[in-house]
Amino acid sequence: MSVLGELWDRVTGTQPVPSVWIIAITGVVALAVVVNSSTWHVARNAITIAHEGGHALVSLLTGRKLDGIRLHSDTSGVTYSSGRRNGPGIVLTTLAGYVSPPLLGALAAWLLAAHHVTAELWLLLALLAATFLAIRNAYGALAVLATAAAVCAVSLLTSAVVQAVFSYGTAWFLLLGGVRPVAELHRERSRPVRRGRPGRTDADQLARLTGMPGGIWVLVFGILAVAALALGVKLLIPTALHIPHPHLPNAGS
Numbered sequence: 001m002s003v004l005g006e007l008w009d010r011v012t013g014t015q016p017v018p019s020v021w022i023i024a025i026t027g028v029v030a031l032a033v034v035v036n037s038s039t040w041h042v043a044r045n046a047i048t049i050a051h052e053g054g055h056a057l058v059s060l061l062t063g064r065k066l067d068g069i070r071l072h073s074d075t076s077g078v079t080y081s082s083g084r085r086n087g088p089g090i091v092l093t094t095l096a097g098y099v100s101p102p103l104l105g106a107l108a109a110w111l112l113a114a115h116h117v118t119a120e121l122w123l124l125l126a127l128l129a130a131t132f133l134a135i136r137n138a139y140g141a142l143a144v145l146a147t148a149a150a151v152c153a154v155s156l157l158t159s160a161v162v163q164a165v166f167s168y169g170t171a172w173f174l175l176l177g178g179v180r181p182v183a184e185l186h187r188e189r190s191r192p193v194r195r196g197r198p199g200r201t202d203a204d205q206l207a208r209l210t211g212m213p214g215g216i217w218v219l220v221f222g223i224l225a226v227a228a229l230a231l232g233v234k235l236l237i238p239t240a241l242h243i244p245h246p247h248l249p250n251a252g253s
Contacts, residue, residue: 014115018164023236026165030172034180044075045143047101047177053131054100055079055093062089069131071140079134086209094205098185098221102178102228108171109232117167121155124170168236175232182221189214 017023033039052069056079059066064083071077079097083089104127111120128148135141154166185201203214203221 015117015160015164017112017115018161018168022161022165023168026169027172027236030169030176033173034176040180041075043173043177044181045071046147046173047181048075048077049128049131049144049147050101050104050174051097051181052077052079053127054096054104055081056131056134057100058096059083059089059093062092064089064093066134068136069134069140070137071135071143072137073139077140080136091206091209094202094209095217095220097202098178098182099224099228101174101181102225102232105171105174105176105178106228106231106235108167108174109235112167112171113235117160117164118155120167120171121151121163124151125155171232171236175229178225179222179229182218182225185221186218189218 033043048071052071056066056069059079059081062083064081067080067082069077069079079093081093107123108120111117111123125148128144128151132141132144132148135144151166154163158166185203189199189201189203199214201214203217206212206217207214
């Protein structure tokens with residue numbers, strides 16, 4: 001019982017915030033990973049996991065039956081759910097994909113602004129575990145397990161400084177990595193060879209479900225992603241400068 005109590009205290013407690021230059025470097029590294037095509041092709045798997053996990057979570061929350069998730073080596077993925085073919089449930093489920101990574105990044109930034117480094121890591125582990133239960137192909141299982149193993153190793157085997165660096169880097173990556181897929185979606189839908197053909201993207205599906213043009217939905221994705229990034233910056237920068245955030249309780253070390 002004491003072990004569980006100690007674990008609970010660790011997860012819910014606060015941890016020291018790294019220096020401003022470390023937080024700045026994690027942001028720069030995350031930006032470099034997102035901007036560089038080679039590193040992005042590998043790192044994008046984590047964004048896809050968050051994307052498909054968002055579809056899956058909202059499908060369950062809206063009462064749909066989750067049939068499974070498949071992740072592919074080209075960093076694409078698909079989530080299968082069954083239920084009504086129209087209505088708010090399927091609309092919200094379809095909408096959730098592109099907005100999940102940046103919103104998760106904003107949540108991570110909020111936890112870090114409150115100095116809950118360990119809680120952020122364990123939240124990621126919990127979400128990865130839940131996603132793993134829904135995976136229905138070998139590559140997807142391997143991708144989720146590898147990501148979870150990395151987070152688990154950092155959480156259990158490394159120092160507080162390493163955990164903080166990893167946590168801030170993860171938050172920056174989710175925030176920045178949530179913007180690039182929206183830009184890629186816009187470029188994909190703008191290709192001349194594709195115009196006039198029915199699409200299978202989330203924006204195209206939302207267009208068919210709601211009657212609103214797919215371009216409007218891409219704009220919605222973009223606005224939400226940029227808003228989450230702005231919120232994340234607003235939360236992380238005062239933390240980096242050790243300035244108490246007006247909407248968060250003062251956290252001790």
